[in-house]
Amino acid sequence: MKSLIIFKSMHHGNTEKVARAMASVLNAELKPLEEAKPKEILNYGLVGFGSGVYGSNTHKELFRFVEGLPPANGKKAFVFSTSGSGKPENNARLEEMLAGKGFSVVGGFASKGLITWGPFKLFGGGNKGRPNQGDLENARKFAAGLAKPL
Secondary structure, eight states, rough: OEEEEEOOOOOSSSSHHHHHHHHHHHEEEEEEEEGGOOGGGGGEEEEEEEEETTTTEEEEEHHHHHHHHOOOTTEEEEEEEEEOOOOOOGGGHHHHHHTTTTEEHHHEEEEEEOSSGGGGGTTTOOOTSSSHEEEHHHHHHHHHHSSSSS
16 A cells, blocks of 8 residues: 655654655655655545654644544555654644544554653753663554555
8 A cells, every 4th residue: 555654853863764764675665754745645545644742632733634634535644753751642633633534544643752842851861772772663563564454
C-alpha cells in the first residue's frame, strides 16, 4: 500500500526521528508539514500525521492542515506524537478531526521526547536521550502492524 507520513517536528527533531523509523518499515514517503499539499493525500492508501505536543495539543499548524483536507471517503490514517509525557491521549483531538474528514483512523502511537520548556530548561531538559532506540523500535513495531492487511 502506498503510504505517506506528514509530520511537524520543531525544536529537537523528536517527531521526525519517529516519522523516519515508521517510514522505514512502511516504505512511506516523508513530508514535513510545510511541504505537504492537501490534495496529494488522495494518492496514498495510508497517511500518517505526526507532531510534537504543546500544552497537551498537536501543533496548531497540523490542525489547520487537517481542516483544509478534502473528504477522505474512508482512506486509512494514523496519528503519532512525541511529548514530555508520551501519552497517547494527546492524539485524541487529531484522531477525531481526521474521522470527521472521513478517514478511517487505524491507530495511534505516542513516544516520550526531550522536553526543554519551563522548569525543564533550567536542568538541561527532561527525558534526555528520548526518543531512544527502544522508543524508535516501538515506532517500527507499530508501523509493522499497520503494514499488515487492515
